[in-house]
Amino acid sequence: MSYSKTFICLACSRKPDGRCVAGKELVNGTFGDWIRPVTPGDHSAITNEQRKYPDGYSAVVLDYVTAEFTGQETGGFQSENHLILQPSHWKLAGKEKQPKEILAKLVDTPASLWTxxxxxxxxxxxDRVSVAKLPQQDDSLYLIPVTKLITHVEFIDEKRKVRGEFVYNGVKYKLKITDPKFEQHFDKAGTYDISTDFLTISLGEAFEGYAYKLIAAVF
Known part of the structure; x- marks a missing residue:
């Protein structure tokens, strides 16, 4: 039996074969746990077609999205994963018009970004964690406050590679950025100091024994 959830979209990042969409559930006007819509398969990506609304527009960050699911994915370390009903019929429930105020209420407060x-x-x-050290069904998404993001841009074989350097709770991180909207602002290699307010950090799927920490959205 399928079930419906509405969430504020806090990430719509690049991943192989589509996007990684994630947000916090909205229930009776109150925000709850993280949710990551996924599909069965090697990369569990949400395709552009699957995140479309009836009017042809697609779900993006700070949309309120209503989607149907068939169950929670089990067996991995991403506790937030819910399998979407297919074919998908996502609906736009609204758009957040005061993002800074809402995001400030939604921040997470982990002592560190995993280990x-x-x-x-x-x-x-x-920027990575050994999968062997991750407990099953662990948290894999955080929204954290950050005031400055040093952005490193390089081009390898004409492909843009972007990493973000920041400090959280006294620890420096340098992580790959997978936020396509943020990436598109950079067309030249270099290092840029960017003022920012919040980052969505995602722990990606296992790759050669590691789960990589990614900047999935820049606010």
Whole structure:
């Protein structure tokens, strides 16, 4: 039996074969837990077609989205995953017009962004976690306050690669950015100091034994 959930979209980031969509559930005017709509498959991505509304527009960050689901995905470390009903029929329930005020109410307060004990990737800093050290059905999404994001942009084989460097609770992180709306502002390689208010941080799916920390949305 399917069920319906409405959530404020706090990430609509790039991933193989589509997008990673995630947000916090809205129930009777109160915000609750994180939810990440997913599809069965290797990458669980939401396609552009699946996130379309009846009018042809697609779900984006700060939309209030109503979607139908068939059940919660079990067995992995992403506790927020819910399988969408297919074919999908997403509906726009509204758009947030005071984002800064709402986001300030929705921030999470983890002591750290998971563990910081793994050797970093070649271009990152505190950017991955050994899957073997992750408990089953753990939190894999956070909205955190950040005042400055040092953005590193490079082009490799004409493909843009963007990473964000920031400090959270006294610890420095340098993570890959997968927010397509933010990325499109950069057409030249370089380092940019960006004033920002909030970041959505996502722990991605396992890859060669690690789950990578990603900046899924920049506010």
């Amino acid at each position: 910081n004990t793994c050797l970093a990737s070649s271009k990152g800093l505190n």
